[in-house]
Amino acid sequence: MHSMARHPLWWLAALVVASAALRLWRLGEPPTQVFDEIYYARTARQYLLGQPIYEWTHPPLSKLLVAVGIRAMGFEPWGWRLLPALFGTALVPALYALGRLATDRPSVGLAMAALGFLDSIFVVESRIAKPEVFLVTFSVVAYACGWAAVRSGRWGWLAAAGASAGAACATKWTGLASVAVLGFLVWRHLRRRCPWWVLAASLLALPAGVYAASYLPHLARGETIADLVRLHLNMYRYHSTLQATHPYASPWWSWPLLLRPMWYYYQAEGGWMRGVFAVGNPLVWWAVVPAVAAAAWQARRSPALAFAAVGFVLTYVPYAFVGRLLFVYHFTPVLPFGYLALANALDQPRLAGWRTAYWLAAAVVFLYQLPVLTAYPVPATWLRWWAWVRSWV
Numbered sequence: 531m532h533s534m535a536r537h538p539l540w541w542l543a544a545l546v547v548a549s550a551a552l553r554l555w556r557l558g559e560p561p562t563q564v565f566d567e568i569y570y571a572r573t574a575r576q577y578l579l580g581q582p583i584y585e586w587t588h589p590p591l592s593k594l595l596v597a598v599g600i601r602a603m604g605f606e607p608w609g610w611r612l613l614p615a616l617f618g619t620a621l622v623p624a625l626y627a628l629g630r631l632a633t634d635r636p637s638v639g640l641a642m643a644a645l646g647f648l649d650s651i652f653v654v655e656s657r658i659a660k661p662e663v664f665l666v667t668f669s670v671v672a673y674a675c676g677w678a679a680v681r682s683g684r685w686g687w688l689a690a691a692g693a694s695a696g697a698a699c700a701t702k703w704t705g706l707a708s709v710a711v712l713g714f715l716v717w718r719h720l721r722r723r724c725p726w727w728v729l730a731a732s733l734l735a736l737p738a739g740v741y742a743a744s745y746l747p748h749l750a751r752g753e754t755i756a757d758l759v760r761l762h763l764n765m766y767r768y769h770s771t772l773q774a775t776h777p778y779a780s781p782w783w784s785w786p787l788l789l790r791p792m793w794y795y796y797q798a799e800g801g802w803m804r805g806v807f808a809v810g811n812p813l814v815w816w817a818v819v820p821a822v823a824a825a826a827w828q829a830r831r832s833p834a835l836a837f838a839a840v841g842f843v844l845t846y847v848p849y850a851f852v853g854r855l856l857f858v859y860h861f862t863p864v865l866p867f868g869y870l871a872l873a874n875a876l877d878q879p880r881l882a883g884w885r886t887a888y889w890l891a892a893a894v895v896f897l898y899q900l901p902v903l904t905a906y907p908v909p910a911t912w913l914r915w916w917a918w919v920r921s922w923v
Contacts, residue, residue, distance in 0.1 A: 538636040542626050545640075545647050549622045552904075553615040553656045558607040559905045563659075564806060565794040570659045571610035574600055577747060586761060587768050591700035591744045592661035610659040617667045618656020622646050624670040625866060629873055631677035632834040641873035642866075644889070648896045651810040651862060653903045658794060658806070661701050662862050668698040669708040670866050673841070676712050680719045685728045688720070692732035696740025703769075704863060707845040709737055714840050718833065772854040782849035785861035786819045786868075788812055791922055792858060795905060803910040807902040808859055809922070813892045818868030825871035835874060842867040 563571055569585040574596035576583050585593065599612030625646040630639030646652060655663045675691035678684075691712055698705030713733055720729070745758055778792035791809035798804075822842045829836035846864040849856060876885055901908045902916050916922070 538626075538630075538640055541640055542623060542643055545626075545643050546619060546622050549647055550615075550619045552653055552900075553618050556904055556906070557611050557615055557657060560795050560797075560804065560806065561607055563607075563610075565658065565660070567610060567659045570596055570661070571600070571605075574610060574659070575605050580751060587765055588661060588702050589700045589741065589744055590747065591697060592664045592702075594744065594747065595664060596659045611657055614659060614663050615656050618652055618663045621652060621656075621663065621667045621670060624667060624674055625869060627674040628670055628677065628866065629870060631674055631681055632837060632870060633874065633877075634681075635877065638834075638870075638873045638877050641876055642869045645814055645869040645873060645892075646866075648892050649811045649814050649865065650896060650899045650903050651808060651859065651865075653900075654794065654806060654808045655859065655862060657904065660859075662859050665698055665701045665705055666862050666866065668694050668701060669705065669711075669863055672698060672708050672712060673715075673837075673866070676715045680715065683723065685724060685732070688716070688724070688728065688732040689736055692734075692736035693740050695733075696737030697744075699737055700741045700744035703765075704848075704860075707848065707863065709733060710844045711837075711841045714844065715837060718836070769854055774855055776855055776857070778857060779855040780858050782846075782852070782856055782860070785858050785864075786815055788815050788858070789919065790858060798910045801910055802907050803913055804905045804907050805902045805913075806905050807899070807916065808857075809899065809902075810858075810861075810865075811892060811896055811899070813888070813895050814869075814872070817872050818865065821871035821875050822868055824875060832874075835871065838867045838870040838874070842871070 570593055573583045573585040574593045577590070577594060577597045578601060583590075583593075595613045595617075596610050600609040603609035603612055622643050626639040626643040628639070629642035630636055632638075652663065652666075655666075672691045672694035675687045675694060679687035679691060692709075695705065695708040695712055698708045716724070716729060716733065748758060748761075778790060780790035780792075784790055788810055791807060793805060794808055795806040796803070822839055825832075825835035826839035829839050842864060845867065846861075849860060875881065876888065899916065900906070901912075
């Protein structure tokens with residue numbers, strides 16, 4: 531990445547174009563609703579038609595964004611997957627911005643963008659109508675804007691960070707972690723440089739305002755504030771009392787180990803198979819915890835590494851106290867902090883001899899997994915080659 535950093539924007543542009551191509555290529559496959567698309571695509575269409583909504587257990591922003599694609603392309607796979615694909619593409623430059631602003635090193639920004647590009651889970655999450663890619667992209671934009679405020683001293687960037695964090699909250703309640711992470715960033719770098727009212731407006735009023743604005747379509751449909759209060763109480767009861775089971779549920783501590791990825795879609799016929807496998811790139815995921823541990827060890831010497839370590843904890847540890855069933859994709863908002871720690875480690879001169887080998891190996895694994903990320907037809911006998919661990923099947 532050091533040689534590439536001499537022309538960072540050209541290399542970033544190449545990564546963005548490649549990301550867009552992978553996300554838009556055969557976006558209509560599978561041609562049916564996959565996994566939670568049965569909830570989110572359906573509800574997005576109901577917003578457009580003014581009908582009672584089916585999926586109410588999460589805030590509405592992801593469904594409203596999916597509705598934009600449906601309005602543009604129709605109620606078909608391209609329609610309900612278009613906005614996730616665009617947000618998944620935008621995640622790559624957002625990761626670059628975060629890495630560069632946090633460390634002031636273009637090479638770290640490029641490494642973060644490359645890790646996001648090569649991490650298989652984000653190809654999958656960008657090609658399905660689910661909230662995760664919106665949640666992660668809004669969160670990363672919030673962090674990048676927060677670091678822009680730290681570097682420039684311009685409070686407009688802090689306001690943009692708060693608004694983006696509010697959008698993350700309006701996607702899923704777990705987006706509150708992005709507000710907490712911004713709070714740490716402000717406490718560490720801006721609390722003596724910024725008027726208190728600017729901090730309050732940016733970290734409290736703006737996120738709350740964006741969250742509230744996501745419910746304006748409900749008010750436009752004739753619902754009252756009392757209806758929305760009841761809706762939120764029901765949302766809390768749902769998540770706090772859910773006792774459902776699922777064969778691909780996995781405990782929070784298992785996610786970095788990739789013990790239980792999940793099939794969103796699988797079909798075998800005539801000796802051929804097509805699948806959508808929600809799995810991370812093992813060479814990225816298995817390096818995340820060691821990289822964050824190293825970042826925590828060096829946190830006093832590096833504000834960026836302190837941010838990576840604290841952000842990782844604030845975003846990941848709350849899942850240990852969630853009683854409902856969880857899945858491997860819940861780890862996605864945690865990954866950007868792992869990327870920052872790992873990109874910083876790969877940028878160190880002492881790893882220069884291993885750096886190229888790591889990138890080549892990660893790219894090979896990514897290409898190896900690509901057919902089962904995009905439902906590309908392959909011989910059914912190949913399935914055993916993707917099941918690296920028995921629990922993957």
